[in-house]
Amino acid sequence: xxxxxxxxxxxxxxxxxxxxxxxxxxxxxxxxxKRVIVNKTxxxxxxxxxxxxxxxxxxxxxxxxxDGMLDGCAVGNVFASPSANKMYEMIKACDxxxxxxxxxxxxxxxxxxxxxxxSMAEMDxxxxxxxxxxxxxxxSPLTAKDKRRGVAGMVFAxxxxxxxxxxxxxxxxxxxxxxxxxxxxxTMGIAxxxxxVPEVGKPTFSIxxxxxxxxxxxxxxxxxEVSKIKTSAEVAKMIFDKIATELSFSSGDEVxxxxxxxxxxxxxELFIIYRDLFxxxxxxxxxxxxxxxxxFATSMEMxxxxxxxxxxxxxxxxxxxxxxxxxxxxxxxxx
Amino acid sequence: xxxxxxxxxxxxxxxxxxxxxxxxxxxxxxxxxKRVIVNKTxxxxxxxxxxxxxxxxxxxxxxxxxDGMLDGCAVGNVFASPSANKMYEMIKACDxxxxxxxxxxxxxxxxxxxxxxxSMAEMDxxxxxxxxxxxxxxxSPLTAKDKRRGVAGMVFAxxxxxxxxxxxxxxxxxxxxxxxxxxxxxTMGIAxxxxxVPEVGKPTFSIxxxxxxxxxxxxxxxxxEVSKIKTSAEVAKMIFDKIATELSFSSGDEVxxxxxxxxxxxxxELFIIYRDLFxxxxxxxxxxxxxxxxxFATSMEMxxxxxxxxxxxxxxxxxxxxxxxxxxxxxxxxx
Numbered sequence: 196x197x198x199x200x201x202x203x204x205x206x207x208x209x210x211x212x213x214x215x216x217x218x219x220x221x222x223x224x225x226x227x228x229k230r231v232i233v234n235k236t237x238x239x240x241x242x243x244x245x246x247x248x249x250x251x252x253x254x255x256x257x258x259x260x261x262d263g264m265l266d267g268c269a270v271g272n273v274f275a276s277p278s279a280n281k282m283y284e285m286i287k288a289c290d291x292x293x294x295x296x297x298x299x300x301x302x303x304x305x306x307x308x309x310x311x312x313x314s315m316a317e318m319d320x321x322x323x324x325x326x327x328x329x330x331x332x333x334x335s336p337l338t339a340k341d342k343r344r345g346v347a348g349m350v351f352a353x354x355x356x357x358x359x360x361x362x363x364x365x366x367x368x369x370x371x372x373x374x375x376x377x378x379x380x381x382t383m384g385i386a387x388x389x390x391x392v393p394e395v396g397k398p399t400f401s402i403x404x405x406x407x408x409x410x411x412x413x414x415x416x417x418x419x420e421v422s423k424i425k426t427s428a429e430v431a432k433m434i435f436d437k438i439a440t441e442l443s444f445s446s447g448d449e450v451x452x453x454x455x456x457x458x459x460x461x462x463x464e465l466f467i468i469y470r471d472l473f474x475x476x477x478x479x480x481x482x483x484x485x486x487x488x489x490x491f492a493t494s495m496e497m498x499x500x501x502x503x504x505x506x507x508x509x510x511x512x513x514x515x516x517x518x519x520x521x522x523x524x525x526x527x528x529x530x
Numbered sequence: 531x532x533x534x535x536x537x538x539x540x541x542x543x544x545x546x547x548x549x550x551x552x553x554x555x556x557x558x559x560x561x562x563x564k565r566v567i568v569n570k571t572x573x574x575x576x577x578x579x580x581x582x583x584x585x586x587x588x589x590x591x592x593x594x595x596x597d598g599m600l601d602g603c604a605v606g607n608v609f610a611s612p613s614a615n616k617m618y619e620m621i622k623a624c625d626x627x628x629x630x631x632x633x634x635x636x637x638x639x640x641x642x643x644x645x646x647x648x649s650m651a652e653m654d655x656x657x658x659x660x661x662x663x664x665x666x667x668x669x670s671p672l673t674a675k676d677k678r679r680g681v682a683g684m685v686f687a688x689x690x691x692x693x694x695x696x697x698x699x700x701x702x703x704x705x706x707x708x709x710x711x712x713x714x715x716x717t718m719g720i721a722x723x724x725x726x727v728p729e730v731g732k733p734t735f736s737i738x739x740x741x742x743x744x745x746x747x748x749x750x751x752x753x754x755e756v757s758k759i760k761t762s763a764e765v766a767k768m769i770f771d772k773i774a775t776e777l778s779f780s781s782g783d784e785v786x787x788x789x790x791x792x793x794x795x796x797x798x799e800l801f802i803i804y805r806d807l808f809x810x811x812x813x814x815x816x817x818x819x820x821x822x823x824x825x826f827a828t829s830m831e832m833x834x835x836x837x838x839x840x841x842x843x844x845x846x847x848x849x850x851x852x853x854x855x856x857x858x859x860x861x862x863x864x865x
Binding site for chain 1: 531762
């Protein structure tokens with residue numbers, strides 16, 4: 196197993212220790228529990244925004260805890276949901292009197308545990324709501340949209356909701372704008388190579404040397420099809436065309452694009468495909484603003500990338516460009 | 531070849547086009563030449579800081595052109611130096627009347643071309659000096675230090691020199707502090723897998739599945755030895771011990787650490803090894819400030835990492851923490 200680590204069973208805790216050592220002024224472990232990370236600058240009088248999920252996707256999830264994004268994140272083992280109890284402790288710690296939004300990816304374990312945690316929090320009198328992110332257009336047809344998985348679009352959702360909270364939105368209005376952002380956003384990805392769960396020690400699946408998997412999930416969930424490796428321009432067009440079946444694009448529209456490397460993809464390739472997508476958008480008169488290009492939601496050493504397109508209106512654009520500063524996200528270069 | 535690109539011969543130009551589309555307010559192509567990237571916010575009355583080098587190492591080199599770091603970068607083909615003419619055009623464009631520092635990695639082609647370009651610029655009456663970065667401790671013994679390669683430590687050098695320029699240092703004082711930073715800095719890396727030059731189409735070298743290459747260069751230059759894969763704690767100790775043969779560390783010292791992923795290494799692993807190095811430093815009473823953890827100087831899809839340690843004094847620390855904002859570097863999260 197070609198990994199730099201110590202004991203595989205310590206992978207998650209040691210990774211979190213490294214992050215806490217690196218950003219001691221920004222984040223902390225809730226009551227010393229490394230599996231619940233909270234923003235160190237406690238924000239009063241705002242809606243709390245929390246998430247949770249398995250490890251192996253840095254910067255997702257805990258990397259977005261910080262000013263202008265998330266207040267807390269419960270951290271599971273690799274590809275595994277954290278427990279309902281951890282989520283409950285987090286929700287309590289992130290209730291500043293205006294309610295808490297649980298904003299997370301649409302996966303069975305996370306949903307089960309979050310809903311249990313929310314019931315516990317409600318018994319304490321905390322106002323708590325949830326939004327599950329389902330941006331992966333390849334994971335289920337539109338007719339069964341609520342089965343879709345949440346992938347890199349989660350980061351845009353954290354950004355929009357986080358900014359709305361800082362700007363003083365109440366819970367209802369915050370939920371409304373976050374849902375609108377999600378309605379205006381789709382993601383699709385391709386994978387060139389698998390990843391290795393440390394405690395398993397072997398690849399999650401296999402792809403032939405000359406092939407790519409289209410629409411694969413960030414845990415290696417099966418995609419739409421396996422094809423010969425396409426060019427960057429072909430991949431950009433294929434993903435854009437698929438997204439355009441559900442989102443309409445007209446001249447004068449503004450969008451923000453996320454080109455997300457899955458872990459092992461060279462930065463050079465992310466910028467080549469951004470060029471190809473930019474050309475498609477420009478050809479339609481669509482303006483690309485605030486591009487997000489890099490690693491936002493990964494699968495350890497998986498090679499491949501995803502493209503997220505979010506259509507903007509004035510309010511969404513303002514929230515996207517609002518200041519944020521977390522250990523793994525600053526929008527200094529995205530304005 | 532598992533890459534997302536179009537024609538291999540267009541790899542560099544299309545990558546640069548993508549970067550220019552992404553950051554139109556920050557950088558531009560000098561007189562429309564994509565192979566010479568300059569800061570869009572022209573700075574008057576400061577020393578100009580320029581670099582150059584081959585492609586395939588993003589964010590090195592062009593990613594550091596911007597406020598607080600580089601004024602210009604000439605961009606070569608993958609792993610190949612740009613021409614002396616491009617460097618000369620860049621030096622002229624980045625002369626703001628206080629002289630120009632050419633700050634680049636110690637590679638034969640870059641040295642040859644930069645020295646030719648500097649001669650041409652001097653004939654125009656431009657005051658121009660050079661510093662070659664030689665931070666890779668594994669690439670040559672101390673007795674032949676001027677044969678050492680420049681690797682990730684270049685980024686620290688850009689940061690120090692760039693901040694000194696913005697703060698109004700004259701060329702002589704700027705060279706002095708940049709040299710002191712380099713004297714106080716060493717880097718060493720390990721590689722787990724090779725990379726593929728697009729126009730070649732096959733791996734630059736091979737490593738067995740259970741082995742790692744210690745001290746390898748960022749173009750695949752041979753290292754010190756091939757060993758069985760070590761644990762993160764062992765790698766951290768091995769690299770620290772090697773660096774400590776040339777830099778002394780005492781209780782109360784402050785250092786900044788760069789944990790640099792070579793391209794395909796999961797972020798999780800970079801934080802695990804930061805934890806292990808942090809523990810070594812803490813055990814000695816050495817304080818780690820402003821850690822830089824992520825991808826700073828890569829080799830496309832090479833797996834592996836390098837560790838750079840820079841000892842700080844008050845002046846170096848002030849310069850390191852001074853504001854910088856380039857397409858691939860902001861120190862918002864490093865303060």
